[in-house]
Amino acid sequence: MNALALIAPLLERLAGELPATAPQGHNIVGAQIAIGSLFSIHILIAGLVSGAGELGPAIEFLGFMRQRRGYDRLAHGLGRFITYYFSFSSTIAILLITVLLVGFWGHFWTTIVTIAWWPLFIEAWTFVLQVSLAYIWYYTWDPLRGFKGLHMAIGGLLAIASFLQVYMIDVVASYMLTPTTPQNPIRLVLNATSYPLTVHRTVGNLAYIGFVIGAFCAIRFVRAKTVQDKAFYDWAGSFGLLWGISMTLLQPIVGYSYAKEIQLHAYGSWYKMMLGTLSPVFLWQITLLGLMFLTATIYFARRLRTNGARGAGLLKVMAVGLVLTTLLAAQPYHLGFTYAAVASAGLDRPFWEGGLINPLGSMIPWKVLALMSYTLIAIAAVVWYLRGLPGVVWGAARRGEQRLLMLMAVLTILMMVTMGFIRENSRAPFLISGEMTIQGQQNVQPTVSPSPSGGG
Amino acid sequence: MGRLDAVYDWFDERTAVRSLVRKGLYEAVPKRGAWFYTLGSATLVLILLQLVTGIFLTLVYVPSVTEGWASLNYLKQHDAFGSIVRGIHLWSAYILLFVIGLHMVRTFFSGSYKRPRELNWVTGVGLFLLVLVMAITGAFLPWDQAAYWTAVVVTNVPAYTPFIGSFIRALWRGGDFVGPITLSRTFGIHVWLIPAILFPLILAHLALLRKHGEFGSYVNYRGAYRSREGVDVPPVPPQRPIEPPYPAVPTDELWAAPLETEDFFPFQTFKDGLVSVVLVIVVFLLAVAIGAPLEPIADPSTTSYTPVPEWFFLPLDELLLLVPQQLIPLALIVPAGGVLLLLALPFIDRGPERNPFERPAVMVPGGFAVLFVIILTLLGSGRLFNL
Numbered sequence: 128m129n130a131l132a133l134i135a136p137l138l139e140r141l142a143g144e145l146p147a148t149a150p151q152g153h154n155i156v157g158a159q160i161a162i163g164s165l166f167s168i169h170i171l172i173a174g175l176v177s178g179a180g181e182l183g184p185a186i187e188f189l190g191f192m193r194q195r196r197g198y199d200r201l202a203h204g205l206g207r208f209i210t211y212y213f214s215f216s217s218t219i220a221i222l223l224i225t226v227l228l229v230g231f232w233g234h235f236w237t238t239i240v241t242i243a244w245w246p247l248f249i250e251a252w253t254f255v256l257q258v259s260l261a262y263i264w265y266y267t268w269d270p271l272r273g274f275k276g277l278h279m280a281i282g283g284l285l286a287i288a289s290f291l292q293v294y295m296i297d298v299v300a301s302y303m304l305t306p307t308t309p310q311n312p313i314r315l316v317l318n319a320t321s322y323p324l325t326v327h328r329t330v331g332n333l334a335y336i337g338f339v340i341g342a343f344c345a346i347r348f349v350r351a352k353t354v355q356d357k358a359f360y361d362w363a364g365s366f367g368l369l370w371g372i373s374m375t376l377l378q379p380i381v382g383y384s385y386a387k388e389i390q391l392h393a394y395g396s397w398y399k400m401m402l403g404t405l406s407p408v409f410l411w412q413i414t415l416l417g418l419m420f421l422t423a424t425i426y427f428a429r430r431l432r433t434n435g436a437r438g439a440g441l442l443k444v445m446a447v448g449l450v451l452t453t454l455l456a457a458q459p460y461h462l463g464f465t466y467a468a469v470a471s472a473g474l475d476r477p478f479w480e481g482g483l484i485n486p487l488g489s490m491i492p493w494k495v496l497a498l499m500s501y502t503l504i505a506i507a508a509v510v511w512y513l514r515g516l517p518g519v520v521w522g523a524a525r526r527g528e529q530r531l532l533m534l535m536a537v538l539t540i541l542m543m544v545t546m547g548f549i550r551e552n553s554r555a556p557f558l559i560s561g562e563m564t565i566q567g568q569q570n571v572q573p574t575v576s577p578s579p580s581g582g583g
Numbered sequence: 584m585g586r587l588d589a590v591y592d593w594f595d596e597r598t599a600v601r602s603l604v605r606k607g608l609y610e611a612v613p614k615r616g617a618w619f620y621t622l623g624s625a626t627l628v629l630i631l632l633q634l635v636t637g638i639f640l641t642l643v644y645v646p647s648v649t650e651g652w653a654s655l656n657y658l659k660q661h662d663a664f665g666s667i668v669r670g671i672h673l674w675s676a677y678i679l680l681f682v683i684g685l686h687m688v689r690t691f692f693s694g695s696y697k698r699p700r701e702l703n704w705v706t707g708v709g710l711f712l713l714v715l716v717m718a719i720t721g722a723f724l725p726w727d728q729a730a731y732w733t734a735v736v737v738t739n740v741p742a743y744t745p746f747i748g749s750f751i752r753a754l755w756r757g758g759d760f761v762g763p764i765t766l767s768r769t770f771g772i773h774v775w776l777i778p779a780i781l782f783p784l785i786l787a788h789l790a791l792l793r794k795h796g797e798f799g800s801y802v803n804y805r806g807a808y809r810s811r812e813g814v815d816v817p818p819v820p821p822q823r824p825i826e827p828p829y830p831a832v833p834t835d836e837l838w839a840a841p842l843e844t845e846d847f848f849p850f851q852t853f854k855d856g857l858v859s860v861v862l863v864i865v866v867f868l869l870a871v872a873i874g875a876p877l878e879p880i881a882d883p884s885t886t887s888y889t890p891v892p893e894w895f896f897l898p899l900d901e902l903l904l905l906v907p908q909q910l911i912p913l914a915l916i917v918p919a920g921g922v923l924l925l926l927a928l929p930f931i932d933r934g935p936e937r938n939p940f941e942r943p944a945v946m947v948p949g950g951f952a953v954l955f956v957i958i959l960t961l962l963g964s965g966r967l968f969n970l
């Protein structure tokens with residue numbers, strides 16, 4: 128008996144069950160979950176790949192200038208990572224676009240391709256460029272060892288391609304939140320949130336790859352057998368964290384100005400984020416940011432202390448400062464789910480007057496103050512750690528430090544997922560703010576969705 | 584030729600001009616990386632260009648709220664050459680700001696501010712601030728809409744100084760509001776007060792340069808080899824030729840005197856000259872092609888005008904815009920503290936290392952500062968495009 132005969136009844140049943148076309152429009156929540164989760168995975172992986180495409184060449188350059196072998200090894204490792212993960216990451220992207228977006232949100236997809244034709248077109252080609260350069264960069268490592276300048280130039284191009292690719296997709300993503308009219312390519316590129324989003328994501332991707340390097344090296348450090356390997360992973364883990372936190376401390380200001388543009392140009396989304404149903408998530412986000420800075424500072428203090436290097440004491444003080452700041456940042460403003468709920472109950476007065484408002488949780492000035500304090504303490508911590516580094520002996524780290532590195536990556540991933548969640552939900556029920564909703568995406572003859580050129 | 588020599592001799596006998604010229608031209612400078620060391624002289628040339636064009640502009644410009652704008656409008660309407668001079672003054676200022684920034688970044692990178700050149704750096708920071716004040720006060724003078732609103736925003740910044748803030752603002756504005764006195768005071772500051780400090784300070788900066796010699800950067804020294812894995816530091820040459828102004832007996836084995844030098848003239852002067860000439864040509868082309876704009880005359884009562892800050896003011900403007908009103912004094916501590924840190928830099932970073940890649944504890948915060956400025960500028964310009 129052959130195998131086909133065995134499963135034939137099963138196949139027959141399946142054929143009866145499966146829809147003949149893409150699942151039709153009643154199950155919007157299902158489609159949202161499918162697209163949302165796949166997008167999260169996509170961002171988590173693609174962010175790493177493009178971050179690596181930018182950071183890798185930078186590390187190679189640093190290594191060349193400092194004439195230290197560790198950098199070259201780390202950069203080469205990033206090259207290997209890109210070549211391995213590119214195919215995986217592109218598979219997910221293709222699945223997202225060709226199957227889920229076209230299948231579930233057909234009207235949206237045709238509309239956005241029509242409007243954002245140029246960015247998507249350039250995006251596709253920079254993608255090709257990025258893949259080609261990544262492979263060339265990785266596979267010519269040894270052959271071009273004698274021509275390091277040329278090799279670094281290829282790396283530079285790779286970094287540019289990686290940036291452009293993210294930039295183009297950010298143009299599309301920011302347009303969806305703050306659409307512009309008239310829709311010509313230049314207006315599209317310069318829409319209200321395209322600058323903040325691009326800076327925010329580029330810096331974010333760079334931070335993210337740093338933290339992931341940290342966690343990866345922590346795991347390898349624990350398993351390393353030789354003295355050289357221990358020294359390398361100890362150093363590289365510290366480097367990754369240092370890099371990651373240095374990038375992250377730019378984010379409060381970028382994120383704040385991003386929020387400000389959203390307030391000006393997509394007030395509904397902003398309101399939902401700050402005072403509405405998403406406000407608890409936002410509160411969690413700003414707390415998480417404090418935890419990230421805190422974890423890094425504790426790592427810095429511990430890593431210096433392990434070798435008795437100078438500066439550990441002051442770093443501990445900074446950690447206390449970060450705890451206090453995080454506590455301030457974590458204060459909720461309205462002690463109910465949404466501000467509207469509090470207001471409609473007539474309780475929008477300070478809690479000591481019997482209301483449900485906590486003035487210490489207000490955005491202005493307290494959360495802004497907390498953001499400023501995060502940034503300043505984090506800068507001080509980075510500088511203090513750098514000052515102490517000459518006293519550190521690589522390879523001597525203890526497990527506690529490695530655990531902090533791993534925790535850091537977990538916090539980062541939580542952060543990225545949280546931000547993605549806020550982003551996508553702040554726009555709901557729209558796919559393109561004020562212009563196109565999630566409803567009716569699969570109608571073959573659209574009745575609900577307005578025409579793409581409709582004003583916002 | 585003989586006659587010329589005789590004239591030269593005559594002068595030399597009375598002024599010692601020959602030894603001055605010798606000293607001016609034939610000192611040793613580091614050989615490698617010399618293109619980066621042209622930025623200082625390019626700054627100097629652009630400042631001198633400002634001086635010359637500025638003098639010409641004062642021949643026409645009247646510092647009054649009624650006549651000032653009209654005098655420049657006259658240039659615009661009827662005097663093509665005068666318009667070009669005004670264009671040169673503007674574009675040279677813009678490029679000067681850019682070049683002085685590069686010069687500063689260059690000397691920061693190369694650790695040129697370390698012992699014994701701390702005061703070269705401190706005078707430099709002073710020059711940088713003065714040039715900024717020149718640029719911002721210059722922006723008031725046309726008294727068009729842009730100038731007026733710049734004046735309103737800028738004269739308000741010192742008001743955030745604790746205790747004496749509103750006094751300084753009133754002093755500068757000549758009252759509570761921006762008006763005629765503001766313009767005449769700002770004019771005085773722009774053409775007299777600041778230049779009177781700026782030019783002597785430049786002389787001091789150059790005198791210090793000549794005293795210690797051009798440091799250059801780490802690539803010019805034995806110290807460059809020290810931080811390399813598996814590369815030996817070359818031995819000290821037993822007998823160094825005496826190359827003033829570098830010390831004949833090195834006080835510091837690694838960093839006192841460059842490994843290879845060449846004469847300032849004609850080698851460095853050629854590069855300096857080339858860079859300066861190219862910059863001046865660029866300034867001239869921009870002055871002819873774009874020129875200096877002149878908007879309608881200032882109208883304090885207008886409601887439809889959207890002020891656009893000068894590009895070099897953009898980062899500060901964006902900071903003021905982002906930060907909530909109550910926190911502005913706190914936020915202004917950042918630039919003020921930045922200036923203080925800049926002044927203190929040579930006294931904080933005293934280690935011998937000059938290689939920028941081996942000085943992360945200084946380069947990284949420096950990088951943050953630059954990144955913050957770039958990010959604020961980007962965000963600010965993004966907002967401008969959206970108006």
Ligand code: HEM
Pocket residue numbers: 619620621622623624626627630683686687690693695696700703704706707708709710711785788792796797798799800
């Ligand atoms: C009006 C403005 C300025 C003028 C005319 C000027 C001129 C010069 C010149 C001609 C040099 C020698 C050539 C070179 O290294 O580029 C020099 C060197 C130097 N300048 Fe400036 N400069 C100015 C502003 C500044 C500023 C803003 C700084 C830094 C804050 C600065 C710091 C230095 C230092 C440290 C050196 C020594 C460089 C070395 O020896 O390697 N200068 N300057």
